[in-house]
Amino acid sequence: MKIRIIALGRAKAGPEKSLVETYRKRLSWPSELIELEAKKGITGAELMAAEADLIEKTLGAKASAKRVIIALDERGQSLPSLDFAKRITALGNHGYGELVFIIGGADGLAPSIRDRAGLLLSFGAMTWPHMLVRVLLMEQIYRAQTIIAGHPYHRD
Numbered sequence: 001m002k003i004r005i006i007a008l009g010r011a012k013a014g015p016e017k018s019l020v021e022t023y024r025k026r027l028s029w030p031s032e033l034i035e036l037e038a039k040k041g042i043t044g045a046e047l048m049a050a051e052a053d054l055i056e057k058t059l060g061a062k063a064s065a066k067r068v069i070i071a072l073d074e075r076g077q078s079l080p081s082l083d084f085a086k087r088i089t090a091l092g093n094h095g096y097g098e099l100v101f102i103i104g105g106a107d108g109l110a111p112s113i114r115d116r117a118g119l120l121l122s123f124g125a126m127t128w129p130h131m132l133v134r135v136l137l138m139e140q141i142y143r144a145q146t147i148i149a150g151h152p153y154h155r156d
């Protein structure tokens with residue numbers, strides 16, 4: 001399984017960036033973090049549209065039969081870790097070799113990006129800083145990998 005995370009904003013050196021790298025190094029699945037930044041000085045709908053364009057260009061025009069797009073969105077499903085691992089297993093069993101996670105900007109994701117997603121995923125009703133969401137996501141991907149492998153990292 002290949003993991004790609006497309007995230008708006010660039011992480012500065014600090015604990016969040018360090019934790020993301022720690023979990024990336026633990027993963028046996030190949031992973032990539034792609035950071036995108038819209039031009040400065042725009043806000044609201046204009047910013048969301050610019051971010052959507054950047055994401056679309058990164059995804060490419062063609063949908064791949066071997067990848068699934070998972071967008072992090074407050075309206076998405078909130079899955080327990082075991083169910084998240086089961087979902088990843090099921091996707092792999094159905095021939096998907098790549099998971100592309102998308103973390104939007106402060107205003108969220110444009111409807112066009114949400115519509116492309118095969119799964120909308122939420123980390124609950126609380127609002128999280130975008131840099132911390134990267135850590136939460138990477139840890140949950142690592143946790144899913146350990147659950148799938150039967151490793152004792154995750155405890156019921």
